[in-house]
Amino acid sequence: MPVVPAHQFSLTCIEYAVNAVKAGSSLRMVEWTLQWFGKLLGFEAPCFSTVRLWMLRVGLELWLRRAPPADDWIWIADHVAQADGGKCLAIVGIRRSQLVGRDFALEHVDVTRLHTELMPSSTGEDMHRIFSELAERIGVPEQIVSDHGSDMLKGERLFQADHPTVVVTWDITHRMARLLIAAVADDEQWVTFKSHCQRTRAALLRTRWSVLSPPSTAGATRCGHFDKLVLWARQTLARYDAGAVATINSIHVWDDVSSELLRGRLPEPDLARLDAELSGKQFEDRDSFLSVVRSLLGTSELKGSELKGSGLESEIVRLSDQGQREFVEHFDWLVSYRQLLGKVYIPFVEMTYSTERLVKHEGLHGQSASDWQASQPSLTHDHTRARDFQSMVLRYLLSSGGERDREASLLGTSDVLESQFGKYKRYTERGPDKAMNSSILALPLLSEEITTELIESAMSRPVKCLGRWISETIGTTRRALQHKLGSARPDTKPA
Secondary structure, three states, X not given: OOOOOHHHHHHHHHHHHHHHHHHOOOHHHHHHHHHHHHHHHOOOOOOHHHHHHHHHHHHHHHHOOOOOOOOOEEEEEEEEEOOOXXXXXXXXXXXHHHHOOOOOOOOHHHOEEEEEEEEOOOOHHHHHHHHHHHHHHHOOOOEEEEOOOHHHHHHXXXXXXXXXXXXXXXXXXXXXXXXXXXXXXXXXXXXXXXXXXXXXXXXXXXXXHHHHOOOOOOOOOOXXXXXXXXXXXXXXXXXXXXXXXXXXXXXXXXXXXXXXXXXXXXXXXXXXXXXXXXXXXXXXXXXXHHHHHHHHOOOOOOOHHHHHHOOHHHHHHXXXXXXXXXXXXXXXXXXXXXXXXXXXXXXXXXXXXXXXXXXXXXXXXXXXXXXXXXXXXXXXXXXXXXXXXXXXXXXXXXXXXXXXXXXXXXXXXXXXXXXXXXXXXXXXXXXXXXXXXXXXXXXHHHHOOOOHHHHHHHHHOOHHHHHHHHHHHHOOOHXXXXXXXXXXOOOOOOO
């Protein structure tokens, strides 16, 4: 087995640790893994706090780097906020030359970190200042993509007034969410639908029917949970139509309710025979119940084929199906929305998703509207609201694509930055401090490939540089203040 130099071995450990954290492993998991390998290979493994220090030092190295100037930058800008306060502006970019001839769905390493700044608050003037300073450093961009938050949009407009050639583009996911919200803004049926979902979710909690309960609407989403609730409704109705609710409750029982509903449709002798033989009995599934029914009606006035052809056999089974009964008890309101879902809400979601797919993979260009329209199913005259929504989408694609050739397509999504924020939040949610702190240095790691050269450069920077940066940039965190306050206890004890 070849001997690895100690210096190289240390760099490899650091590189592994930082990459593991970047991939989503917790600090404790990285510590445990290194300890396991330490026992195997005979070296002393670092603790989790050392792993965190490595990560912060590499993050600082990337934070302090400056992107090269160019005349074809495309900026993607957004804010990430912490649960207990503090927000951070991140601007990443990709060169126009890098987009030519490729899919517009970007990966983390496709973009370059251009600017990161902690901001206690953000205004349009703040964003204008940051955009202007960044343009002086690396050049005026061709395009800025963002979610069009009020501060971001104002800053973009002010910057665009200084540089008229800059194209300001709305992230397609946020734009489609706004169109959806506008489409149901005055829809009382949608308000009622959401209320039914909330009540049903609460009613089914801790019951076996909770497997079909509507999704939670807690927390904010771009489109107010519209797509989540509509897709849940479509799936639930499909399961009901396919008879899948029998998986939850397959029991069949013949009772007075079943008998009364069939009175007048089934000959009285047959009905009396079913009442006498089946009342009070419980059958575990449809097949066992149906076999007994067929044996009892074998001498029926109706022949077997006639019984099946009339639909009475299926009706007997349906009226005895306890799973169907319980489903209707909980979801009869949903069944009443079947037509509205099919003609309005489901087409809304399908058009939204197809538009997002098109723009995220091909960008925005002069043919975007016609390409999208050609991919859509034809809508009849009774799809009035769906046709109106389709017109809204087409107007957006026409205005955004303009007369651009495919080779000059605009980037239409900020998903790559949203994805980085999501990964960063998953990392910080495991920590004890939910406010903005030095863990923000994990954010630059997500858009860079961790190499041995990067590790060497980061480790050559003194640790005191990290402490000075934290002091100047982060300041005293709430958790640090709690430590300074000490562990003073009240004189009285709780009962």
